[in-house]
Amino acid sequence: MITVEEARGIVLSDIRALEPERVTALESIGRVLAADVVSDIDVAPFDNSAMDGYAVRAADVEGALEGTPVRLRVVEHVPAGVFPSMAVGPGEATRIMTGAPVPQGADAVVMVERTAEEDGGAVAAIMAPVRKGENIRLRAEDVRAGEVVLAAGEVVGPAAVGLLAAVGVAQPLVYRRPRVAIVATGDELVPIEEYPGPGKIRNSNSYSLAAQVLDAGGEPHVLDVARDNFEDSVAILSRAPEFDVMVSTGGVSMGDYDVVKDVLERIGTMDFWKVAMRPGAPQTHGTIGGTPFFGLPGNPTSTMVGFELFVRPVLLKMQGHTMLDRPGHAVVLAHDIKKKPDRRYFLRARAARQPDGTYVAALSGAQSSAMLTSMHRANCLLVLPEGESFFSAGTTVECIRIDRKEGSE
């Protein structure tokens, strides 16, 4: 048996980012940029008004008050999207809308609420002074032409999508999503649509794993179920080189019909077979035709925890991410927990934030690895280290927040 750290070291050691591809700006959400994004333009491209109102010369309206307005001759109306054709001279103003370019000569904008129209719009009565520069957004105040606005390695969020559009990058270069083959194994499995006959169960792991792949940014490909015999398993696992990663579930422990390990040794290479953890000690890793292969355990929660700890970081690394771990934090146990000392436990729990900012965690239900409901209710996995067997209520331990993304606090 190897430790969780050793297993993680092995599975991540040969993983590199996949080749980049061009996608649309919107499709780049959540992806990692493979190249710097450089602006072809100043943002804002011209000095423009932050308000609907009148572009004026601040010196003209210094003494303006509600009782004693300053009257200015309106030389032009400029909506957003139109470039002004008239300069604003002394005693003059231009009616201007938010986002419209500020005309020559004007150095401030008075908001419309502090003005009144007179003479059918030919005159603006200004009823408050403005500082020079007030309500004007300056050219290049956000981005300069030629500037790197988004750097290679950054994860694209909604604001970055907006920036891509603002600087005209319609097809950003991002790392490709891994294509992940999912292979369930077992003679007992029937499809989701079927009511299971005697001795049968529905294949839930293909679904939870496919969902985990999607959640990690990968592209799930659910292959045919491998029945519990060598030939069938060889036929399906041999398809690994069509994909970037292959994940199987079940058939990897000590049962009479557990053939995954034998098949892996026959058609690929095997790095390890058992990890000192619970749930999910028997699980294997290796390569088939050069494709990384994960033989995850069959029990529904074991397979999900194995994916969390080993497959998810690999998929993230392939997509160019450098933060490969979910965030975690300390929690105070709400009750006693007993365990065996030989392994590290990952227990399904709910952490609740207390008014003082600390967290208290309680198990989210029974911990049988065959049960999924407590996994569904969990927002974290408690990490209980090997070497210890009893944790009393009030003890502080670490947890992994399975409800939070890498990079969040």
Ligand code: AMP
């Ligand atoms: P195994 O390691 O193949 O013996 O599987 C361990 C347990 O997980 C058995 O009770 C299986 O029936 C169950 N199991 C295996 N594969 C799946 C699956 N795809 N969906 C749901 N349960 C499964």
Ligand code: MG
């Ligand atoms: Mg099986």
